[in-house]
Amino acid sequence: MVRVDHAVSSGTFSLDGETFDVDNNIWVVGDDTECVVIDAPHSVGDIMAVVGGRTVKAILLTHAHDDHCRVAPALRERVGAPIMLHPDDRPLWELTHTDHLWDVDLADGFEVAVADGTLRAVHTPGHAPGAVCFHAPDLGCVFTGDTLFQGGPGATGRSFSDEDQIKKSIRARLLSLPGDTVVHTGHGDDTTIGAEQANLD
Numbered sequence: 001m002v003r004v005d006h007a008v009s010s011g012t013f014s015l016d017g018e019t020f021d022v023d024n025n026i027w028v029v030g031d032d033t034e035c036v037v038i039d040a041p042h043s044v045g046d047i048m049a050v051v052g053g054r055t056v057k058a059i060l061l062t063h064a065h066d067d068h069c070r071v072a073p074a075l076r077e078r079v080g081a082p083i084m085l086h087p088d089d090r091p092l093w094e095l096t097h098t099d100h101l102w103d104v105d106l107a108d109g110f111e112v113a114v115a116d117g118t119l120r121a122v123h124t125p126g127h128a129p130g131a132v133c134f135h136a137p138d139l140g141c142v143f144t145g146d147t148l149f150q151g152g153p154g155a156t157g158r159s160f161s162d163e164d165q166i167k168k169s170i171r172a173r174l175l176s177l178p179g180d181t182v183v184h185t186g187h188g189d190d191t192t193i194g195a196e197q198a199n200l201d
């Protein structure tokens with residue numbers, strides 16, 4: 001049975017010449033045999049502690065801010081799984097990784113099968129141009145990266161972000177999911193689509 005496992009990893013986020021301490025969620029979706037990893041923040045060891053002995057089928061990136069993709073190439077080296085990213089995040093990716101690329105371009109509607117479940121990519125530009133959420137209908141949850149948090153939309157104050165666009169993305173693509181869908185965020189606590197509907201109105 002497909003399930004979600006989770007850990008928190010600490011490190012830094014840098015953009016526009018400033019650096020902040022951040023705690024990132026690591027999400028691993030799978031069963032006892034295989035899994036996919038959502039985001040590769042600060043430490044391969046922190047991720048492997050959640051993965052255990054399972055086969056990693058893919059490294060899915062919600063976006064290419066350095067606190068979400070920094071150890072993706074090192075994790076790929078370790079587990080031999082492809083890195084998947086929406087190509088619109090190339091300018092952000094290149095701020096962190098100049099000598100590696102990702103392997104698979106994510107597009108809206110792209111599906112990744114893992115265990116007896118499926119993750120479906122939902123392109124939600126705004127926090128980043130290539131920001132993607134991963135909806136898992138079998139699990140009744142969605143992994144939103146930095147697009148939607150408990151309390152509202154992700155930050156749009158820095159380069160490559162767009163406030164109007166993130167609100168449009170959330171309304172059109174996330175609030176249309178069932179209200180009891182659990183939202184697993186890139187930082188901090190879970191919420192639900194229904195609770196955030198209220199916060200956006």
Ligand SMILES: [Zn+2]
Pocket residue numbers: 063065127146
């Ligand atoms: Zn971000």
